Amino acid sequence: MPAWETYFREHHTQYLDELMDFLRIPSVSSLPEHADDIRKAAEWVAARMKTAGIRGVSILPTGGHPVVVGEWKHAGDKPTILIYGHFDTQPADPPDAWDQPPFEPVIKDECIFARGASDDKGNMLIPILAVEALLNTEGALPVNLVFMFEGQEEIGSPQIPQFIEQHKEILACDLVISADGLQWREDQPALFLGFKGICALQIDLKGPDSDLHSGIFGGAVQNPLHALVHLLDTMRSTSGCITVDGFYRNVQPVSDEDRRQIAAVPYDETYYKAQIGIDDVFGETNYTTYERAWARPTLEVNGIWG
Template sequence: MNLKSYFTEHRSEHLKQLQEFLSIPSISALSEHKTDIQKAAEWLADQLKSFGMKRVELLPTKGNPVVYGEWLHAPGKPTVLIYGHYDVQPVDPLHLWDSPPFEPAIRDEKIYARGATDDKGQVFMHLKSAEAFMKSEGKLPVNIKFCLEGEEEVGSPNLDEFVEQHKELLAADMLVISDTTMLGKGKPAICYGLRGLCGLQINLKGPKGDLHSGLYGGAVQNPIHALAELLASMHDDSGKVTVDGFYDQVVPLSIEEREAFTALGQTDKDLQKELGVPALFGEQGYTALERSWARPTLEVNGIWGGFQGEGTKTIIPSEAHAKITCRLVPDQDPEQILDLIEKHVHNHLPAGVTAEVIRFDKGKPFVTPFDDEAIQAAARAYEQAYGVAPAFTRMGGSIPIVETFGRLLELPVVMMGFGLPEENFHAPNEHFHLENFDTGLLTISYFLQEIEKLGEKK
């Protein structure tokens, strides 16, 4: 089969379908989009049915449904489980978008929309690769199962239980995920490690109500001042986390990994220039790449309290709040880290306020050996499509379900992404380069053919 000809011939049709998919505002974090979540799930199910996938179902969870489909008619060949998500992030701040986030627009060979790169665009490519084989040959080169969820952007709270309950249904020889990035234009990468995640909110309460700062200023603790002091106590001047026990379980980077990271040629100066900041900042003794891929963090994501309106309102606020997330590395446990932070909050709480800690998302870090034959097959597919060998990288972000899949299903995880770091995922003007859409379709198809060869060898 001439894959290039098929994708070229159907490109306009595929892009129209992708725009249709991207136009569904399937925001999992906002309850008012519950019907849009269902619509996106049904759209995917219809697509799977349209090119011959079998047993296509919307499987219920305690939250949003999982879209499942399978084609298991390649006896003796490996089974590939493909995971992705059809939910997307909120779009705020809306005024920073150059075009409406759910009215997909193609400009300069990039498609702009929420979900274009994270993760609808990349999920869609796997569907179209399978479709190309089915429409051209009437069969797939290997057995395939799709598991597409609708809650990844809120931490996949129900997928662990779903995988546990459906281990037999999801059993496969390998898991493939396209929800990561390349190193840059024309620089493919296979991600073999992800950081874990845990999140929390701190609520400080001072006086029973807002107070006049003239009448009471200097007599009571200001919760905003207390919160600033508390948050500052969590790092030293170099950016190292000062929560007792935070680094106790961290597996140090090996010399070989540090050398491999250096060989990628991504310098601190390059990153500083890319981000437009006067200086980089972080834990001493590590490069920026090492810190963002393989060292843990504690970041304040939001802080608020008191008067936010125009002008001045002379009050001492009653409350102050902060949201925090930590990115974790092997062998840190999210629950243990949350325990340590909560203990730190109470041990360093300034006088005159009380504290409440609310826990949010949790996900374990994941690292897999990159000499596995499935990962090496992906490397060959990238090189065939892009003309260069891919780099093996870690990623600073988190996909919590990856560790669950690897642990419960006992299979290798192949993370072959096609996004670029500058594509504004989670931000206004999210977009996906169509160059990587086109080449990614070929890469995925070549990968399935490489996996077919593995089955023949056995």
């Protein structure tokens, strides 16, 4: 067994306790009342990076939620890898759907349940601990490293483009590896080479200037929610093709090589459906499930209210 793996096993309880402490910080970036918690999470990350042996650790302002940076550059002319992650979380909505308070982690069936456990606190902590294990057993790392952990990913990283522009020298690297991801299976890692971009918008429809009683006005006045549902329905065909004018204009076709590589990934449709509790898959014809999910654009409705 490699020395670093022995080190991990010897420090398993400590690392687990530290992750639980990290998860107790309610670092919800979209809610202003948690701004101090975002700062607290940044301070926790910075302190843990220093303990691991990472150099030049700083909490830098962005005009919004902060970024924590650090480095280890003692591998000479070896490549420089930037490790990215984020320490903010989504709100824990709906709160009554949780079996326990979302920021009080619990372990069930060898899994940790808490807001942010896998997106992204558990994931981003792993490379920090890996550095610590290697430095304490090997005395050095095989490559140079730069770290960038942000506190605003869950709100779209609004200040990060400008932050990167302002800190090009600190963040200069040959390759970026994101610690914000999943494993393929419990015993199988996954290397993601790219993700879909995102463009979010909100559609507001206005109707009467006050609430109307459906028993009095129903059938005589257009219901804004009905109108919105109809509008949204026109954006997608029954086969899953997006019907918005120009939506596919600059979309690159799925190449034969892409299809060959995607097809090489094992796919069990029964398992796929069972994992997410559906009766059948859905989407554009002439594409496989993985091709639709990995190589084709989509238009999704994430909420409707009124």
